[in-house]
Amino acid sequence: MAEAHQAVAFQFTITPEGIDLQLSHEALRQVYLSGLRSWKKRIVRLKNNVITGVYPASPSSWLFVVIAILATMYTRSDPSMGLIAKIQEHLPASGSLSVQCQTVVSAVVFSTMLWLSLIFTMKLCLKQLLSYHGWMFEQRGNVSNTTKVWMMLVRIFSGRQPLLYSYQGSLPNLPVPAVKDTIRRYLESIRPLKSDSEFERVNTLAKEFEVSLGNRLQWYLKLKSMWASNYVSDWWEEYIYLRGRGPIMVNSNYYGMVRWYLWFNIRCFTILQGYLLRALKRDKTILIFSRIPGTFIPLCSAQCERIFNTTRIPGEETDTVVHWKDSEYVAVYHRGRYFRLWLYQAGRMLSPREIEYQIQRILDDPSTPAPGEEKLGAFTAGDRLPWAQARKEFFGSGVNKRSLDCIEKAAFFVTLEHEELDKKGDDPDITLDRYAKSLLHGKCYDRWFDKSFSVVIYKNGKNGLNAEHSWADAPVVSRMWEYVLATDCFHLGYNEEGHCKGDVNPSLPRPQRLTWDIPSQCQERLAQSLSVAQVLADDVDFHVFAFRDFGKGSIKKVKMSPDGFIQLALQLAFYRDRGMFCLTYEASMTRLFREGRTETVRSCTSESCEFLRAFENGEDVEVCRRFCRSASEKHQQLYRLAMTGAGIDRHLFCLYIVSKYLGIESPFLKEVFSEPWRLSTSQTPVQHLEMFDFVNYPEYLICGGGFGPVADDGYGVSYSLIGEDIITFHVSSKHSCPQTDSHKFGKQIRKALGDLLQLMTNNQKEASRSEQNHSPKPQSKKEL
Template identity: 85%
Template sequence: MLVATSVDAREPFKIFPPKLDSRKSRWDSGMAEAHQAVAFQFTITPEGIDLQLSHEALRQVYLSGLRSWKKRIVRLKNNVITGVYPASPSSWLFVVIAILATMYTRSDPSMGLIAKIQEHLPASGSMSMQCQTVVSAVLFSTLLWLSLIFTMKLCLKQLLSYHRWMFEQHGNVSTTTKVWVMLVRIFSGRQPLLYSYQGSLPNLPVPAIKDTVKRYLESVRPLKSDSEFERMTNLAKEFEDSLGSRLQWYLKLKALWASNYVSDWWEEYIYLRGRGPIMVNSNYYGMDFLYVTPTPIQAARAGNTLHAVLMYRRRLNKEEIKPSRIPGTFIPLCAAQCERIFNTTRIPGEETDTVVHWQDSEYVAVYHRGRYFRLWLYQAGRMLSPREIEYQIQRILDDPSPPAPGEEKLGAFTAGDRIPWAKARKEFFSSGVNKRSLDCIEKAAFFVTLDDDEQGMMGDDPAANVDRYAKSLLHGKCYDRWFDKSFSVVIFKNGKNGLNAEHSWADAPIVSHMWEYALATDSFQLGYNEEGHCKGDVNPSLPQPQRLTWDIPKQCQEQVAQCLAVAQPLADDIDFHVFAFRDFGKGSIKKIKMSPDGFIQLALQLAFYRDRGVFCLTYEASMTRLFREGRTETVRSCSSESCAFIKAFENGEDLEVCRRLIRNASEKHQMLYRLAMTGAGIDRHLFCLYVVSKYLGIESPFLKEALSEPWRLSTSQTPFQQLELFDFVNHPDYITCGGGFGPVADDGYGVSYSLIGEKIISFHVSSKHSCPDTDSHKFGTQIRKALHDLLQLMTINQSDAAGSEQNHSSKTQNKKEL
């Protein structure tokens, strides 16, 4: 922006940069290259116009623009490739040549259509007969090619709608499935890009009302008394026979035109319309390597981490990331959530929030000691090297300037209730310097916190320090994270890192995929020199990171304090226990021919029963990304089969009886998981029926009660998706402990777990100090014991069976006496 200043007519008329406020050290420009120099300046004199150009500034503007155009061209090319997939653009030329070749053999493959096209050519009078024939043949070939592409996409979509293969036992594959596998391979094409399968993924089906009601009643049977279950059955029957059919009709109508009948409502009503804090209640976190910190230098770790994340974004923009698939298969998963990883922010509203996504920005917003900075990560169209980013980060760390009044705890707005933040944003951040600075944060690629604390497994009490590490990643000081950003990278003083992610725009596997790549690239590709600094040279001419400026009035500062007063007790109330279970892993579980996930879920059920003496409604997250724009579904892990096993096991029943019951429970869990993945779950269907009822203004006692039941045990597995990036054999300490989330119910537990390699299972257990019935450390002890007890049950030798059975019965008798 250039400012014209009026002066005496005898003096030269100049256009020059404005004088900056003393609190601003450089331009608030959209390009880093314009911070140091003005591209041009001209002076009007009696002799004419004196034009001065800054060639270096123009060069940098040119290079930056060139990078932008390259990105557009790559995006256009990828859109073409994805649009014609599973065919390739070059196949068009093959079809054209084939049609022309058959025509020269005096045969007509178009059955007269080429002649019809030739008759209606608009410029036929200006072309020779031969030219008209060729043009008509090319047009016919193009139409034929597009028809073949449409047919192939349709066939692939129908093939991907087949899910019976999931329910077949290993080693007992039907002929239908074998033929299906062959056809999918034929129609899947070769070398797909990230979004190649999006147009071929099937839509999520709407389950039948009777099936959903039946499965719901099965899921709550072990949790209700006979009288309660009879009352619920009557409510369900009344709903199925009357209101349910009407609501189902509207839902099927939506499914006809919507890409996914669940996802938009799920994002809006479960996430964006929530008016409480998203910190702890919605956001989740991911950890660094548990046992290793690649460098103790904070700026160096930030340099490699930020560069690695940008490398992932570059691969994402070029669609060079391979499409995600179901592990061990070639079945693709929806990649739609990947589109909003970067440059995305949740914007507060008084009634509902919105998720806004911008085009790629070339900077990140950085928080350190109460100050906010804009850090440019590109110069003259190229990405800064890790060493250059380290240099810039160190400049921020060395900056002695104090925070502006009200700036230090400004992030508390994003940690408190949403309505006060929405009102304050409209009142204090809709214009002027505050709007420019807020726009800088919200439009940044992502957010970065340079934390002054040291975290990780360290000191005299490493276990307790890991728990504090988890709490810090989840909520920090309640004002040093920007919880509205799609994700925030946290770099601690001792070089440990981690991230905090907002949940509405995507689910954990999407962020986990990016974070796995960043961790592996940081340590195994980029690396550090002997002093712990990033490799490479420093360019000292880089412009200084730009301090964001604020004008926060007293009234706004008071509202920040009120938001912090809401967020701080919520953060203080969280009780975390994080541990890596190293006694055995999925390798041992697979040897007893059980599903590792089913085994862990049964262990969690057993641990909860021992902890509380009752069973509870249990939430396990499953994905529905087999379908277009699919997100999650609930696996109700507490089943009649799992309860029957636990009661028998705790009552000292015969070992063979317990083994039979645990296998029944595991098989039931696998069936529930498969049903959830294939669109036949319970909870998303009930949720959407409830939304329709609200739109129609109709109250349903069945839906209201079914959806108000608390999830006192909320669980989720965070799977490793890129095992090829890690070497657990040669580098066994380079493992991440996964991530976690806060408890869903005030009197319940949140449990996140990861199967790491063949020998480690990590657990993140959360609860609330304010509930006298929950204790995360106590529950963690119960989980360890349950895992050992279940494995012992399934691996005990026959020769030891009698003695172990006697010991088992003795322990049970002692429990009864106590």
């Protein structure tokens, strides 16, 4: 094959005249270009490391300081107060230099030391400034003078052109809350969920813990916070994600979807791979990764480092997350076969049209899967221990190791589905539910759940992704995915035939088919993993819908926080569904701090329960409105506390880990972590609104993403506020629980939203329209 010859740099044959050495100039050229590109990337990385290392100053400021010091010396003044002379006395090569050269070298050394001292001071000042979070607790439009001065100082110390990781060294460390404050907030959060006798029992345990063991455990956490960048994140990643021995499919991984058809979404691969490269080249669009939308406040970007070239490796006791510096290809799965698709040729990234051409080659490949190859991905869907043992026994050497390395070291994973997701005449609601289940678990073997993320593209052009959770949280992946989709639809476009724009180099080598030698014993274990995963997947009940009666625009008109409003609606829906209150989890980010990840907002509060009782008992409208606003304000206060490091659950989690290291059993901490989260919620924010046009192109609707239920008898609810008029919901539960029904709960959410707006709105016409739309609307095919 011609492609095989291009991969050989030289060849030789033995002849009667001697050895006939034949060099392949094209192959040598490819080697040269590949090495050249590698060195260029190293230089770019070094350059960016220097720029981010000296931020908020710039490398050019060093030259300014040197010139300024030399200029003052020529005016016969000594800005160093004798330090330059001291440096000159101790120069190692002073005997071989003239006096004037010694003076200049000493001045340069002093200038460099002064410059580094200024950088350190600026970083320290910026870190102190970023430790102020009072601005979060102020009313919109009512900014205090303190915050105004703070904003001005942050702008002064922030420099002009920050890169993605410029702020990393200036972000404050996550503070360790006082034990008494955490216990007080914890007791406050469980009060509405406990009877008087139960609360008194937990209160006694809490007080005993506070005055005895709590202070001892707290000492270790404070010691860790002084030594580590973040006292929570490494333990959170290890014990919450990596040490889990159950399947990560459904239980940990999550998905993202869209609700429109694209012609042929092959170009997404080019954009995804090029995303990180553009970041290294100071593409300004990447800076939105490190900002809070609508502000100039930087967020930690540590999670962005592992978007590409990252894989979770199974272990017998704990998994590990492995990240490689670079990868020039993606791993592709189609009809039970695995391929390596190179994204670079002759030192350049392939054009979108060329990648489409290569994908078409994979689609046209007539080969059949090797024995055991088709369902190999089931190992990543089942329990972790069997996968770790099988990986060690059957994939440690030979052809299996080479093929597995190819998948694990790929930039990301791609699944080309050979079936259409939905067909004409299908019920739109059922289609969306099937879409969600497919993205979450597929057939349990056609995704590589260990990869940082897997792109899934269906035969009819619909697409989505499945992401592994340990390396990063959903907002990081969501922002990347939105950028890819918006760039694909609105900035690159397609030609009249529906193909990617650009030309094709027909001499491109074919995508490489990965080969396997999977023995029957390995196939038996593979079947066991698949059976475990299949039971889990079949038990998941999903309901996805877009609520179109109103959106955050109408909620803001009644002067309520959209997130607080939705959380109250979820509480009302659950109360009506189950006739009880429950411990509610809402994820909040802590990326205002270095290496921050998430914190829990306990949305079920005394205020929310008081409102729900009053509302359901038919209390006076004004009383219910007052209770509703009080509950919403309480939720916003808890959310801000969580974001600024004063949350409850991560602190208690770390105290529990320390107690386990010390071998001490705490009745209080055992009580805390025995409580189930029957309602687990998360908002997936749309972070690239400026790149979408929902007015002129309403069909280009991002539908957010979802996850499986946390508790066997509970619900998982993910929601997104799309523009001003749409809210999408992803509701999950388990068929095996007779008390839960995702579709029934979805109806309760619709009704609760309408009832709340009717209560709070002053526009009776709008309230009447909302009341008429409590039941689900039939959706047209165009809306999908």
